Amino acid sequence: MKRASKIYTALIMIFLFAPIAILLVFSFNRAKSLSVFSGFSLYWYRELFRDSETLKAVRNTLILAVSASLISTVMGTAAAVGINKLRSKFMRTALDSVTNIPMINPDIITGISLMLMFVFVGRLFGAATSLSFWTMLIAHITFCLPYVILQVLPKLQQMDKALPEAAMDLGCTPLRAFFKAELPEIMPGVVTGLIMAFTLSLDDFVISYFTAGNGFQTRIYNMTKKTVTPKMYALATIIFFVILTLLLISNFSDSDDASPRRREKTTRRDKKP
Amino acid sequence: MNKKTRSLIQRMTLTPYSIWAALFIVVPLIFVAYYAFTDNSFRFTFDNITRFFTATSQIDDGESVREVRTYLVIFMRSLKLAVISTFICLLMGYPLAYIMARAKARTQSILLTLIMIPMWMNFLIRTYAWMTILQDTGILNSFLSALHLGRIHIIGTESAVVIGMVYDYFPYMVLPIYSVMAKLDVRLLEAASDLGCPAVSVLRRVIWPLSLPGVLSGVTMVLIPSISTFYISQKLGNGKFFLIGDAIEGQYVANNLHFAAAIAFILMVILLACMALVQKLANRKIIVA
Structure with a gap:
C-alpha cells in the first residue's frame, strides 16, 4: 500500500475503534464516571457478575x-x-x-x-x-x-x-x-x-x-x-x-487450511483409490 | 431428474419458507395498513393519515413563536440528516473500499475483519460510547483543551446525531462497494492507463461506473436505517429534536398503535417509491457519469 493509503486507512480505523477503546478503558474505572478515569479496578466486573x-x-x-x-x-x-x-x-x-x-x-x-x-x-x-x-x-x-x-x-x-x-x-x-x-x-x-x-x-x-x-x-x-x-x-x-x-x-x-503442506496431504489422500 | 422428483423436491423445500414468508412477512404488512386506516375500535378512517400531514405544533425560537406542521418537519429533518450521513459514509467509504480491493489478500482479510468488529458490538453501547466522547466534559473536549484548541459544544446538536449515524452504518457502505471493487478486472484499469487515460479519468470513466452497483446498494443500506433510526437521535441529540423513528416509537410507547402504524405506513410508501425511482434510474444508466 502507498503511504497515503496507509494513513487514510489508519484514520478510518481510529474512527471505528475510538469508541470501543474508550469503553474498554472505562470498564476498568474505579469511579462511576464515564469521562474521568480515576484509577484501575475490577469493581465493575464484580458488579456485573453479581447482577x-x-x-x-x-x-x-x-x-x-x-x-x-x-x-x-x-x-x-x-x-x-x-x-x-x-x-x-x-x-x-x-x-x-x-x-x-x-x-x-x-x-x-x-x-x-x-x-x-x-x-x-x-x-x-x-x-x-x-x-x-x-x-x-x-x-x-x-x-x-x-x-x-x-x-x-x-x-x-x-x-x-x-x-x-x-x-x-x-x-x-x-x-x-x-x-x-x-x-x-x-x-x-x-x-x-x-x-x-x-x-x-x-x-x-x-x-x-x-x-x-x-x-x-x-x-x-x-x-x-x-x-x-x-x-x-x-x-x-x-x-x-x-x-x-x-x-x-x-x-x-483458515490459514491452516491454505498451508501448502496440508493441501499436499489432501491431494494425496484424494488420489488414493 | 424426472418431473415427479423435481416437483416433490420443490414442494418439500419451498413449502415451509413460503408459508413462513406469507405469515410473517406479507401478513404483518397488511396489518400495518389495516391499523393505519382504522380507529381504536377498528372502524375505517382516514384520520391517522390526515393527522400526519396536518397536525401542527408551535416552535419558540426565542424571537417569535411559529406554527409548523409537526410531522412534516420531523420527516424533512430525518431525511436531511439521513442524506448527509449517507453522503459522508460514501465519501469516507469509497476510497477505503478502493484501497482494500487493491491491497494484498492477507491485508484485505484483516481490514475486512477490522471493519466488521464494531458491528458485533452492541449497537446501544456503541452509541453510548459516542455520548461519552462528545459530551461537553467528555473526552473530545478534554483532548481539544489539552491541545489549547478550545472547546466545542457538539452533543445535542444535529452534528452529533450525524456522527452517530455515520459510525453505526459505515460498514454497510464499505462492504458492498468493496465486494464489487474486489471483483473488478485490474486489466481494465491497466488498459485504460496504457492507452493514455489520466488517473482521474480512469477513476471517473472506468472505476466509478463499474462500482456503481456496489455504491447503490451501499447508499440504500445506509440511507434506510439512518432515516428510520430512533435511538441515536435520543442519545446524541439529547432528545431535543425528534426524528421520524422517534415519532413512531413515541406513539408505540403511548400505546397509540393506530397512529404509529400510520406513520410507519407513510414512511414505507415514501421509501418504496424512492427505491423504485433509483432502480429505474440505475437500469437506464442515467446516473452513470
Whole structure:
C-alpha cells in the first residue's frame, strides 16, 4: 500500500475503534464516571457478575441468536434449493420480491408490523400480553431468512447442474444426492449465511424492542435510559474479547487450511483409490 | 431428474419458507395498513393519515413563536440528516473500499475483519460510547483543551446525531462497494492507463461506473436505517429534536398503535417509491457519469 493509503486507512480505523477503546478503558474505572478515569479496578466486573438479571439477559440473547440463526439457516438453505429449481417465472419473481421485503424495509417497520400482528392475534385469543421470547424468535428468524437465502442462492447458481443428477444416476436418492453432492458445494454460502444470521440476531435492537418480552437489548435500552454505569462497558469489553478470540481462531484455522503442506496431504489422500 | 422428483423436491423445500414468508412477512404488512386506516375500535378512517400531514405544533425560537406542521418537519429533518450521513459514509467509504480491493489478500482479510468488529458490538453501547466522547466534559473536549484548541459544544446538536449515524452504518457502505471493487478486472484499469487515460479519468470513466452497483446498494443500506433510526437521535441529540423513528416509537410507547402504524405506513410508501425511482434510474444508466 502507498503511504497515503496507509494513513487514510489508519484514520478510518481510529474512527471505528475510538469508541470501543474508550469503553474498554472505562470498564476498568474505579469511579462511576464515564469521562474521568480515576484509577484501575475490577469493581465493575464484580458488579456485573453479581447482577443475575443482566447475566440472564445475556444467556437469553445467546439462546435466541443460536436458535434463530440455526432455524433460519436450515429453512433458508432449503428455500434457496427450491427457488433455484423453480421454473415458473411468475413464482420466482413473487418469491424474490417477498424475500427482499425484510431487507429493504427499515427495521422499525418490520418490528412494528410484526408487533401489530402479534398484538392483534393475542387479543383474539384473549391474552393480556402476547409478546414473549417466542414472538421475538419468530421475528429474528424472519429477518435472518433473506440474508441466508441471498448467501446460498448464488452458490447454487454457480454449481454445476449436472452434479446432483450425476449422483442420482449413480444410484443416490435425491436426498442423499443433496447431502453428498450439493451441500458440500454450497457449504461456504451456508456457513456465511449462518454467521450473518447470528450476527444480525445478536446486534438487532430495533426489532427486538418492538417484539420482545425480556430480551437483552431492551434491557440495555432500559439501563441507558437512566444512568449508565461502567458495568455495561464491562459487559461490552467481555463481548469484544470473546469475538476477537473467535475471529482469531477462525482466521488461524483458515490459514491452516491454505498451508501448502496440508493441501499436499489432501491431494494425496484424494488420489488414493 | 424426472418431473415427479423435481416437483416433490420443490414442494418439500419451498413449502415451509413460503408459508413462513406469507405469515410473517406479507401478513404483518397488511396489518400495518389495516391499523393505519382504522380507529381504536377498528372502524375505517382516514384520520391517522390526515393527522400526519396536518397536525401542527408551535416552535419558540426565542424571537417569535411559529406554527409548523409537526410531522412534516420531523420527516424533512430525518431525511436531511439521513442524506448527509449517507453522503459522508460514501465519501469516507469509497476510497477505503478502493484501497482494500487493491491491497494484498492477507491485508484485505484483516481490514475486512477490522471493519466488521464494531458491528458485533452492541449497537446501544456503541452509541453510548459516542455520548461519552462528545459530551461537553467528555473526552473530545478534554483532548481539544489539552491541545489549547478550545472547546466545542457538539452533543445535542444535529452534528452529533450525524456522527452517530455515520459510525453505526459505515460498514454497510464499505462492504458492498468493496465486494464489487474486489471483483473488478485490474486489466481494465491497466488498459485504460496504457492507452493514455489520466488517473482521474480512469477513476471517473472506468472505476466509478463499474462500482456503481456496489455504491447503490451501499447508499440504500445506509440511507434506510439512518432515516428510520430512533435511538441515536435520543442519545446524541439529547432528545431535543425528534426524528421520524422517534415519532413512531413515541406513539408505540403511548400505546397509540393506530397512529404509529400510520406513520410507519407513510414512511414505507415514501421509501418504496424512492427505491423504485433509483432502480429505474440505475437500469437506464442515467446516473452513470
